[in-house]
Each structure stands twice: as C-alpha cells, then as structure tokens.
Amino acid sequence: MVKRKLLLISNSTNFGGEYLEHCASQCRDFLSGCKTVCFVPYALTDTEGYFNKVENAFKKYNICEQVTNVAQKGGNPKEIIQSADAVFVGGGNTFRLLKKLYDNDLISLIRKRVFEENMRYMSASAGTNVSCPTIRTTNDMPILFPPSFNALQLVPFQINPHFIDKHTLESLKHNGETREQRIQEFHEELENQHVPVIGLREGAMLLVEDDTMTLCGANGAKIFANSQEIEKVTGDDLSSYLKSN
Numbered sequence: 001m002v003k004r005k006l007l008l009i010s011n012s013t014n015f016g017g018e019y020l021e022h023c024a025s026q027c028r029d030f031l032s033g034c035k036t037v038c039f040v041p042y043a044l045t046d047t048e049g050y051f052n053k054v055e056n057a058f059k060k061y062n063i064c065e066q067v068t069n070v071a072q073k074g075g076n077p078k079e080i081i082q083s084a085d086a087v088f089v090g091g092g093n094t095f096r097l098l099k100k101l102y103d104n105d106l107i108s109l110i111r112k113r114v115f116e117e118n119m120r121y122m123s124a125s126a127g128t129n130v131s132c133p134t135i136r137t138t139n140d141m142p143i144l145f146p147p148s149f150n151a152l153q154l155v156p157f158q159i160n161p162h163f164i165d166k167h168t169l170e171s172l173k174h175n176g177e178t179r180e181q182r183i184q185e186f187h188e189e190l191e192n193q194h195v196p197v198i199g200l201r202e203g204a205m206l207l208v209e210d211d212t213m214t215l216c217g218a219n220g221a222k223i224f225a226n227s228q229e230i231e232k233v234t235g236d237d238l239s240s241y242l243k244s245n
Contacts, residue, residue, distance in 0.1 A: 001211050002242070005030070009023055010128065011124060011125055018057070020057045027122065036085050041070070041090055050092075081113065090124055095138075095143055095144045098151060101152075132158045133156065155242065160197055163200055163221070196224065199221055203218035215235065220233040225241075
C-alpha cells in the first residue's frame with residue numbers, strides 16, 4: 001500500500017465566491033489534527049500578499065490553527081516544510097511554481113515527507129498540476145523555464161484543472177481549440193498515450209487516502225484514457241487510476 005494523504009482542488013475561488021469558500025469544509029476536514037500548515041506561494045510574484053490572503057481565509061473558515069510561509073524573508077524553505085504537518089501549494093502560473101520548487105530544491109523533500117512521513121498535501125490549480133508526473137497538461141503559459149517538466153509525481157496520472165467542456169465553449173461562440181483537443185494532443189505523443197488525464201471542472205477536487213481516491217466537490221470530472229472520455233460525478237470511486245502506471 002502506498003501511504004499518502006492528498007486533497008487536489010481544481011480551483012481556489014468559485015465564481016461569485018470568496019477565496020477557498022467553496023471548498024472550506026473539505027479543507028477543514030482534510031487538515032483536521034494538523035497544527036501547522038506550510039503555504040507555498042511560488043506561483044505568484046507577490047508571495048507575501050498571497051500568504052496573507054491564505055492566512056486570512058484559513059482563519060475565517062477555521063481551517064487550521066497556524067499557517068507558515070515557505071517564502072518567508074530570511075527563512076529556510078526546507079526547514080519550514082520540514083516542521084509542518086501539511087503543505088498547501090497555491091495556484092497561479094505552473095511554470096513559475098515548478099521552477100521555484102526546483103530552485104529551492106524542494107521536489108525530493110516534499111515527496112519524502114508525503115510518502116514517508118505522513119505530511120498531508122493540499123493544492124489548488126497550479127499546485128494540483130505539480131502533484132502530477134509532469135506539468136504537460138497545464139493551461140498556463142510558459143513564462144519561465146523550469147529545469148524539467150517533471151513534477152512531484154504524487155499520483156501516476158495527469159490532471160487538467162479548470163476543465164471546460166466543449167459544449168460550454170460552444171455556447172460562448174468560441175471557435176478555437178477546446179480542452180478535449182489539447183488533451184488529445186497530449187495523448188498523440190507516444191510516451192503519453194497510456195497516461196490518463198483527469199479534467200477537473202471548477203469546484204471539483206480529488207481526495208486521495210493511501211490507495212483510495214474519491215471525486216469530491218461540485219460539477220464532476222471527465223477522464224481521458226485509452227481513447228475514451230469517461231464522465232464521473234461527485235462521490236465516484238476513482239481508486240483504479242492510482243494504479244494506472
């Protein structure tokens with residue numbers, strides 16, 4: 001059995017809602033018992049402002065007692081993560097986030113703490129992208145160049161957060177590429193053909209507890225695997241995808 005505790009959220013803010021409002025109960029349940037959560041704000045440039053936003057949301061929704069900032073001025077990122085019970089990796093630009101994780105030599109440390117030391121991993125958007133084997137299914141622009149597209153590999157499949165269905169785009173009279181087409185392009189490359197991609201709609205999230213995985217939140221997900229598109233709804237058991245590789 002693979003030991004890990006993950007909450008992988010598609011988006012941090014729902015339309016018309018406040019930051020983390022739509023997933024506050026899931027975050028609170030997931031972090032229950034954790035005294036310290038380390039926030040990783042590397043996906044945005046204003047790391048201090050981002051941290052303050054998260055800290056305020058955690059207090060407002062009673063999510064956790066104490067939040068620390070891995071980008072704290074004068075702090076040691078490794079020591080900050082090492083002393084936390086959980087890590088929350090926020091959204092923003094995935095390429096910037098991954099580069100900063102490499103720059104601070106945090107990839108192997110986070111993996112070790114998740115798999116060997118029972119540290120919980122919670123994420124939204126870009127933070128969810130970097131939980132995957134690679135960041136090749138992000139929607140973001142490559143504004144920076146990380147040393148590699150290889151990411152944390154906490155799960156064996158890819159995720160496309162903020163997934164938007166083709167019919168939704170058509171209703172907006174959008175005639176450009178769809179997310180389905182982008183994911184198809186990913187699967188056209190030989191090395192990616194057998195890697196499932198989970199398209200997480202706004203409001204959806206994946207709860208991973210060791211070798212089990214449940215689709216939570218709202219609006220469900222669409223899974224692209226073996227040349228099929230499989231619709232999944234809230235509450236579905238997706239544990240089989242943890243064994244996909």
